[in-house]
Amino acid sequence: MSLANAEHRAAEAAQAPVEKLGQETLLADFIGRNAQIYLAHYRRTGSRNVPVTAPALESASPAISWHWAAFALTIPWLFYRKMYLGGIVLVILPVLFDHIVPGSLFFGSGFMIAVCTGLYAKSWYLAHALGKIDRATERYSAMDRRLAYIRRAGGVSIPGAVFGALTQGITIALALHDLLHL
Amino acid sequence: MSDPLILRLAAAISAIAPGALLLVYFSYSRAWRGIRELTWIAFGLGFTAAIPIAGVASLFAPNFFSIVDLRLYAAGVAFLEASLPEELGKFLVIYYFLMRHEDVRRPLDVVVLSIVVSLGFASIENIYYVFGSDDWSSTAMVRAVTAIPMHSTMGIIMGYHAAQYLIVTQSKRRSLLLMILVPTILHGFYDYPVFAVQRLYEHTQGLPDAEALEFQIVFIVAIIVTAFVAAHAVRSLAKTPAYLVPLPLGDTDRLHAHTVHNAAASRD
Numbered sequence: 001m002s003l004a005n006a007e008h009r010a011a012e013a014a015q016a017p018v019e020k021l022g023q024e025t026l027l028a029d030f031i032g033r034n035a036q037i038y039l040a041h042y043r044r045t046g047s048r049n050v051p052v053t054a055p056a057l058e059s060a061s062p063a064i065s066w067h068w069a070a071f072a073l074t075i076p077w078l079f080y081r082k083m084y085l086g087g088i089v090l091v092i093l094p095v096l097f098d099h100i101v102p103g104s105l106f107f108g109s110g111f112m113i114a115v116c117t118g119l120y121a122k123s124w125y126l127a128h129a130l131g132k133i134d135r136a137t138e139r140y141s142a143m144d145r146r147l148a149y150i151r152r153a154g155g156v157s158i159p160g161a162v163f164g165a166l167t168q169g170i171t172i173a174l175a176l177h178d179l180l181h182l
Numbered sequence: 183m184s185d186p187l188i189l190r191l192a193a194a195i196s197a198i199a200p201g202a203l204l205l206v207y208f209s210y211s212r213a214w215r216g217i218r219e220l221t222w223i224a225f226g227l228g229f230t231a232a233i234p235i236a237g238v239a240s241l242f243a244p245n246f247f248s249i250v251d252l253r254l255y256a257a258g259v260a261f262l263e264a265s266l267p268e269e270l271g272k273f274l275v276i277y278y279f280l281m282r283h284e285d286v287r288r289p290l291d292v293v294v295l296s297i298v299v300s301l302g303f304a305s306i307e308n309i310y311y312v313f314g315s316d317d318w319s320s321t322a323m324v325r326a327v328t329a330i331p332m333h334s335t336m337g338i339i340m341g342y343h344a345a346q347y348l349i350v351t352q353s354k355r356r357s358l359l360l361m362i363l364v365p366t367i368l369h370g371f372y373d374y375p376v377f378a379v380q381r382l383y384e385h386t387q388g389l390p391d392a393e394a395l396e397f398q399i400v401f402i403v404a405i406i407v408t409a410f411v412a413a414h415a416v417r418s419l420a421k422t423p424a425y426l427v428p429l430p431l432g433d434t435d436r437l438h439a440h441t442v443h444n445a446a447a448s449r450d
Contacts, residue, residue: 084279085219088226091233099313100190132284148431152284159278167230170237 023133029147030129030154038129041065041122063123071118075171078117079164082157083128090117091167098175110172129154190313196322197312200330201225201305205298214294220285224295227275228302232310235271239263252393256378257370264377265369268307269336272299273362276344289345290425296341297334304333332372335412336365342415349424368411371404 027042028035045063070077078087094109117124136149202225208214209221243263249255280286280295308325315321343361347354375397382393419425 084223084227088223088230091230092226095233096194099309100187100194145431149284152282152431157278159274163231163234163274163278166234166237170233173237174233 023130026133026147026150027126027129030132030150031125032155038122038125042126045123064119065122067118067121070121071114073165073168074114074117075168076161076164077121079160080156080158081125081128082153082155082160083125084160086124086128087160087164091171095171095175098178102178110175193312193318193322194309196319197308197325198305200326201301201308204301204330204334208294208298214291216287217285217291217295220280220283220291220295221298224275224280224298225302225305227279228272228299228304229306230302231271231275231299232303232306235267239267243267252378252381255381256374259377260373261366261370264373265366268303269340269362269366269369272296272303272337272340272365275299276340277358277361281344281348284431287428288426289348289429290419292344292348293338293341293419293425296344297337300333300337300340301330304330307333332369332408335408336369338412338415339368339408340365342419345419345425348429349427364411368404368408371400372408375401375404 024039024042028039031038044065067077075087075091078084078090090113094104094113097109098104132153133150136146136153140146140149205221205225209218214221244258246255246258246263249258276292276296276299280299281292286292286295307329308322311325311329312318312322340361343357343364347357347361350357378393378397382390
């Protein structure tokens with residue numbers, strides 16, 4: 001796309017009233033950094049009751065799409081993307097299970113969680129984002145307040161990534177320590 | 183603990199139950215309907231926060247077991263190994279994840295979330311103590327009436343200062359400092375006699391009368407002072423209408439410009 005064309009579109013968008021902004025724009029606003037990756041998945045697969053007009057939908061692929069960061073850095077990625085509930089569940093369940101059945105974290109559950117997150121990360125994140133957009137729509141009739149809510153709910157969290165990395169690293173270290181002393 | 187699976191499950195349930203019951207109360211109370219989902223997240227964050235705290239504290243904490251002096255040992259363990267990392271962990275969770283959360287609409291919400299974070303933390307601590315005890319059922323019962331109320335009270339005090347931080351326009355740093363400092367000191371004074379008595383039992387298989395009286399006095403004074411500080415916080419929260427005033431969501435003009443820019447980008 002040429003620079004002149006991009007500038008023309010930007011100027012056109014700047015003149016558009018906020019009320020006319022579409023779902024994709026709100027999604028882009030929610031996602032923030034690296035929005036194109038998730039928007040491409042959204043265009044390819046559509047989501048819930050949102051009509052997707054892109055021609056690519058005719059050959060829609062399943063909601064599975066590999067995400068390396070989510071696979072390799074499962075817990076930090078979830079907290080980085082502010083999916084706290086998912087992050088908490090994926091930390092607590094294997095740890096509790098490992099307490100009840102010692103060694104289970106290394107014999108399957110940790111790796112299975114990483115693979116599932118790698119496969120479904122984009123879909124989970126889009127569902128999370130659309131849920132927040134729905135909530136903003138339900139709660140606030142004024143568009144500026146709706147946008148403020150979406151903007152605050154979305155984006156990324158560096159403290160979240162640090163918290164997730166520490167949690168995952170220490171969990172693995174403790175589980176490995178227990179495994180070696182079984 | 184090397185009991186069969188069913189006993190391990192029973193121990194896990196007895197460790198989590200006191201905190202979980204209070205969580206259910208908060209999340210289904212009509213007064214906190216707006217933050218129902220967030221109370222579960224706060225509990226989970228408190229629960230999860232114990233993992234990095236334990237890891238980082240074990241890396242940096244000095245070895246207090248080599249200290250011979252009883253009081254120095256107890257103070258070191260109580261303040262530097264127990265209360266500071268625990269309260270710091272709760273503080274970071276509340277400050278970075280909850281005070282900025284989009285569903286927090288009133289300063290009073292932060293107080294409830296702070297209590298719930300403390301309950302989550304107390305629950306995983308309970309699991310650790312219950313699983314590490316030979317008499318797990320007694321440990322679970324004793325901790326349900328001591329550790330859980332103590333952590334909840336620290337949650338009230340921390341939440342009160344967090345709410346103060348949200349409503350004051352000046353001396354915000356002071357509120358932040360009090361948010362971490364007051365619970366750390368009170369928690370430390372609560373733990374100090376506990377660790378001292380524990381060590382005396384380990385070394386002398388009994389408690390000399392003079393020391394017993396000293397540590398009992400410290401423990402009772404710590405509880406009275408904590409109760410007084412928490413009661414003051416609750417009274418102040420109940421009296422001040424500013425804690426119920428909705429918080430601003432953000433700078434809406436700047437957001438509008440940002441969104442319009444994103445609209446252009448997403449069409450490309």
